[in-house]
Amino acid sequence: MLTNRHIVIMGGDARQIEVINRLTSLDAHLSLVGFDQLDRNFNGASKLNMDEINAKEVDSIILPVSGTDHEGNVETTFSNKTVKLSKEWLAETPEHCTVYSGISTPYLNTISEDTQREVVKLFARDDVAIYNSIPTVEGTLMMVIQNTDITIHQANVIVLGLGRTGMSIARVFHALGANVKVGSRNPEQIARAVEMGVKAFYLKELEKEVEDNEICINTIPALVLTSKVLSKMPASSFIIDIASLPGGTDFRYAKKRGIKAMITPGLPGMVAPKTAGRIIANVLAELLLQKFAEEDES
Amino acid sequence: MLTNRHIVIMGGDARQIEVINRLTSLDAHLSLVGFDQLDRNFNGASKLNMDEINAKEVDSIILPVSGTDHEGNVETTFSNKTVKLSKEWLAETPEHCTVYSGISTPYLNTISEDTQREVVKLFARDDVAIYNSIPTVEGTLMMVIQNTDITIHQANVIVLGLGRTGMSIARVFHALGANVKVGSRNPEQIARAVEMGVKAFYLKELEKEVEDNEICINTIPALVLTSKVLSKMPASSFIIDIASLPGGTDFRYAKKRGIKAMITPGLPGMVAPKTAGRIIANVLAELLLQKFAEEDES
Amino acid sequence: MLTNRHIVIMGGDARQIEVINRLTSLDAHLSLVGFDQLDRNFNGASKLNMDEINAKEVDSIILPVSGTDHEGNVETTFSNKTVKLSKEWLAETPEHCTVYSGISTPYLNTISEDTQREVVKLFARDDVAIYNSIPTVEGTLMMVIQNTDITIHQANVIVLGLGRTGMSIARVFHALGANVKVGSRNPEQIARAVEMGVKAFYLKELEKEVEDNEICINTIPALVLTSKVLSKMPASSFIIDIASLPGGTDFRYAKKRGIKAMITPGLPGMVAPKTAGRIIANVLAELLLQKFAEEDES
Amino acid sequence: MLTNRHIVIMGGDARQIEVINRLTSLDAHLSLVGFDQLDRNFNGASKLNMDEINAKEVDSIILPVSGTDHEGNVETTFSNKTVKLSKEWLAETPEHCTVYSGISTPYLNTISEDTQREVVKLFARDDVAIYNSIPTVEGTLMMVIQNTDITIHQANVIVLGLGRTGMSIARVFHALGANVKVGSRNPEQIARAVEMGVKAFYLKELEKEVEDNEICINTIPALVLTSKVLSKMPASSFIIDIASLPGGTDFRYAKKRGIKAMITPGLPGMVAPKTAGRIIANVLAELLLQKFAEEDES
Ligand SMILES: NC(=O)c1ccc[n+]([C@@H]2O[C@H](COP(=O)([O-])OP(=O)(O)OC[C@H]3O[C@@H](n4cnc5c(N)ncnc54)[C@H](OP(=O)(O)O)[C@@H]3O)[C@@H](O)[C@H]2O)c1
Numbered sequence A, B, C, D: 001m002l003t004n005r006h007i008v009i010m011g012g013d014a015r016q017i018e019v020i021n022r023l024t025s026l027d028a029h030l031s032l033v034g035f036d037q038l039d040r041n042f043n044g045a046s047k048l049n050m051d052e053i054n055a056k057e058v059d060s061i062i063l064p065v066s067g068t069d070h071e072g073n074v075e076t077t078f079s080n081k082t083v084k085l086s087k088e089w090l091a092e093t094p095e096h097c098t099v100y101s102g103i104s105t106p107y108l109n110t111i112s113e114d115t116q117r118e119v120v121k122l123f124a125r126d127d128v129a130i131y132n133s134i135p136t137v138e139g140t141l142m143m144v145i146q147n148t149d150i151t152i153h154q155a156n157v158i159v160l161g162l163g164r165t166g167m168s169i170a171r172v173f174h175a176l177g178a179n180v181k182v183g184s185r186n187p188e189q190i191a192r193a194v195e196m197g198v199k200a201f202y203l204k205e206l207e208k209e210v211e212d213n214e215i216c217i218n219t220i221p222a223l224v225l226t227s228k229v230l231s232k233m234p235a236s237s238f239i240i241d242i243a244s245l246p247g248g249t250d251f252r253y254a255k256k257r258g259i260k261a262m263i264t265p266g267l268p269g270m271v272a273p274k275t276a277g278r279i280i281a282n283v284l285a286e287l288l289l290q291k292f293a294e295e296d297e298s
């Protein structure tokens, strides 16, 4: 249990509601900043402003998935007020106070170093990336179904990258009956693709492999769908690029060639906010329980 | 090949374009009625009005998936003109002239009987129903992803009916990682569900089985989701009813109880018109080739 | 419950032990004939000879899967004595007394007609055939793994027939990563194979389709793997014929051509006697409960 | 191509025949040592003794999967003669001469260091381990089917470890309809198991999780199935331990408790020697082509 642990939740979207639910069920003492427009109350949680919270009594701080901007402000779906994590405020927290963020940002890195407070990046964890791949797959499915006039079943589908997300995508598109071909630079991933029952090729062959492509799903955060590659792809193809911005596609050239190409960040929060929230809530609960158990021991 | 066979295609939507493509590639002689607004021409096919066609020289007539209305008019996505298959006109065709329609309608039954011309209902065929189940599944997937805030993965999903469409739905939702439970009245379907690796129950247990339901997909064309059943289902459930109109759900009661319930006819044409068209084109091609081969023999 | 119902179990193998377990757990009164060498006792069940049982008091008779031979004798794995169901004895049972057998035999048909007692053939039921397809698949897997020097994964596998057993076989071999091709005469089965994600062809193309075959699994109880077909198949192929005797393979010719071909009856009892027994026990329990419930009502 | 490359193949079993086939098809010049009893000849390959080969002209040496014993002798399925790779002989090869072995052995490590010749361990490569997991899975399937009286379908199956082999095992047993539960110490593997649609638990919960186990497959090369764990497992369970010797099971205790437990090394060569050979041949061909291409460039 998290009894008597004081945790500040600063901003965020619908996903944080699952976090709040989970932590209150573990009996934590929560301060919610940036939730004034949320039409709901939670046992053991108070809606406050930053200046109403005594930093000295804070055990953990939970930021939104996106962390902060370069001035320390966080996204607040449920508030119009500015919510900021300042270096000064953080410096006043106890030494053991940890900050949890989805991703790291330059601002967070700086204040973390300056104040010697630990910042945990949840989305850098392999397990979180894999759990998140599940709603990401479903978002990809939806986008593909919406944006093509053929079925995924029996379509020629290329999946670029067989990392944590690519593996889930390849598995599901194969299960749906697509002719899946995985492109990777990595012999281990080539082997795994073969084991999973799909075709595989080395990325250096990409130009040749796209010739009969109908649907291409990119997960590689590097420019792989170059103009040279795109020039070999049928103009009727559909490209969905889920790699982090700016993606791995030469979108300007795709447009010129008449290929429909989309970059789709944030699929989990978009198609399954509740599940996406639970993923964060589960990992946070596990990490917090573990951390405080260790502290109690030492 | 269909060389020298005169086939009239009367109305329809984008799916008929696949039919036209396919039949022209088999060298048929096509008359297209109700395509005046279609911005495309086809080798061996002329856009005409009914009165420009000599019924005596027609070997086959292809109607839209929906057949005709009660006056004999057909849907025409690519025309504003009325296109009608009259009994008189049909009676003038050669005896061997066959009418192909997606479904049967009272009007078609009547003129078929009166003129002694065969009407083939493509969608009554098992193979067509199974092929059509593929885009239907993908449409269902899309609707479910759009209308829930959780993932299909690990959701509690009930599929009602394990017929031609239900089996495809159950297979795909299981592959996506849902906790699928199939409800059926038929011991054979119960056994097949078990073999496929999903749970199964007899419909008479439905009331009890819906208690922890999150997503319910109905394929049974009979009132199964009665108010009594719905009263046991969590209000946060999502129901998608794909059974033919009026579906198998007490929609009035669902609304009252706050359960989101949708009936979704025409999924294949909606999410994958090209594939849906090809399904029709493939079966039509096979049937026509077979028919004329038999005629030539006799 | 089956309280006070007197059921005679005549002969059979390890599978009947599951039946005995199940029926005693339903409180039936059992007489076991042909189990003298079985080193185990059951509550509510007595080991007897036929002449120790009063036919007039028997509600149901359960025969082995194989029924009787042409003289009425049944297989008895757990006894050396002859156990026979005679017409005379059966005639003395009450009119409602039903005989349950795996399959029908000429002898059973005759005495059933003569005595007007119903004989239920469990293995003719669709649900039983589907449940039995599960251990059949696993037996087939084992035979194939043992008898080839390649993996099923990426092997060219032909499955003949997509009936109750063929569908389960095709599903599993596909899931294992084989290149599965289904041969059938039935357009509905062709469509289902395509939906399942495997290739499909009409049986009339069989000769052409076997040319690169590595593993062929036949489920069709008719001569389909003729010498003409086999002459086109690589000599290194492995054929497993699970269709009921005499199978669908020209074994003489296969041998001549050097193709390893096996007929494998009775796979479920061989590889999973316990599961095979439970399948029978479940259906028997369901049928008996239903029957006596109906009798009680009328 | 490998034209004019002189490669010595020293000993090995049926798998080396696939290697020989592959390398001769790439036009390599092969010397086969330890194949005198093999009833077959290959174009471009001569059967020789070590002393007939001029070490100075050797570009690569291929050892069996098992490498050498502590004196440098290799396994020779196709010869009764002793075949030894001596330090002296190896020292005479050109500097670029590389030794390919399945695994490393103390003797190989020593002579590799002393002579400064590279030894490549094929089975330490991730891709090889994954390709090998495919026949390993099929061997595991066969052993489980042979050694249990229930079907894998609906059996309670625990898979310990979700590494390169465990993932393939979990995938296939899940596809066969088993109730698969994966045990791991690694949060990433727990997440992947969940994504794949199976249950997952942390190894520290193992004792509790085995209580209803029917089949347990261990891939962890560390003692995990301790006497304490085994004491909680039903005595009717079947354990197959595929981890490298001595496995991860307390076999002595398992026997005492009456649990059937087997350790099964070498499954790929046992159930699919041809595929196992091709896996080695493919990787060897890729490595050799790459190596000589690099040499030519420099
Ligand atoms: N749109 C969304 O909603 C959404 C959701 C989830 C993830 N994402 C994004 O999707 C991307 C993939 O995520 P992930 O979790 O799957 O990451 P990951 O596990 O790191 O996988 C990345 C894949 O890309 C390959 N790769 C990386 N750099 C490469 C390069 N320069 N050339 C060739 N291949 C390269 C990797 O292969 P190697 O192993 O050889 O490096 C691997 O196959 C990330 O950018 C992530 O932010 C977006």
Ligand SMILES: NC(=O)c1ccc[n+]([C@@H]2O[C@H](COP(=O)([O-])OP(=O)(O)OC[C@H]3O[C@@H](n4cnc5c(N)ncnc54)[C@H](OP(=O)(O)O)[C@@H]3O)[C@@H](O)[C@H]2O)c1
Pocket (backbone or CB within 6 Å): B129, B132, B133, B136, B160, B161, B162, B163, B164, B165, B166, B184, B185, B186, B189, B203, B219, B220, B221, B222, B241, B242, B243, B244, B264, B265, B266, B267, B268
């Ligand atoms: N929305 C769309 O886009 C779309 C697409 C495809 C199909 N559909 C519609 O979906 C429905 C199912 O199509 P299908 O091809 O799967 O049909 P199907 O093969 O006939 O299957 C119907 C299923 O419903 C069961 N059923 C029928 N009447 C029943 C009753 N009175 N009580 C209990 N169970 C009953 C059947 O079981 P038994 O075997 O016991 O009868 C079977 O499981 C049809 O209405 C069809 O028009 C809609």
Ligand SMILES: NC(=O)c1ccc[n+]([C@@H]2O[C@H](COP(=O)([O-])OP(=O)(O)OC[C@H]3O[C@@H](n4cnc5c(N)ncnc54)[C@H](OP(=O)(O)O)[C@@H]3O)[C@@H](O)[C@H]2O)c1
Pocket (backbone or CB within 6 Å): C129, C132, C133, C136, C160, C161, C162, C163, C164, C165, C166, C184, C185, C186, C189, C203, C219, C220, C221, C222, C241, C242, C243, C244, C264, C265, C266, C267, C268
């Ligand atoms: N060896 C074992 O342990 C074992 C276990 C289970 C079953 N079996 C045997 O396996 C066979 C198949 O069983 P099942 O339950 O799958 O039967 P099923 O459902 O009747 O399927 C039979 C299949 O064969 C096709 N077929 C039948 N006669 C044909 C013919 N003359 N030409 C072409 N195709 C034909 C059927 O297609 P249509 O629909 O077009 O007729 C169907 O695809 C039976 O003989 C059964 O006794 C053996």
Ligand SMILES: NC(=O)c1ccc[n+]([C@@H]2O[C@H](COP(=O)([O-])OP(=O)(O)OC[C@H]3O[C@@H](n4cnc5c(N)ncnc54)[C@H](OP(=O)(O)O)[C@@H]3O)[C@@H](O)[C@H]2O)c1
Pocket (backbone or CB within 6 Å): D129, D132, D133, D136, D160, D161, D162, D163, D164, D165, D166, D184, D185, D186, D189, D203, D219, D220, D221, D222, D241, D242, D243, D244, D264, D265, D266, D267, D268
């Ligand atoms: N019998 C055969 O024919 C055959 C065939 C193939 C492989 N094998 C053997 O099978 C074993 C697995 O091979 P692999 O390729 O799958 O290896 P792998 O990829 O290294 O996987 C090993 C698994 O064991 C876990 N593990 C290792 N040490 C552990 C420990 N001390 N405590 C808990 N978990 C531990 C690993 O988890 P972490 O990631 O947390 O370390 C991983 O899940 C090896 O011993 C291999 O030699 C045998």
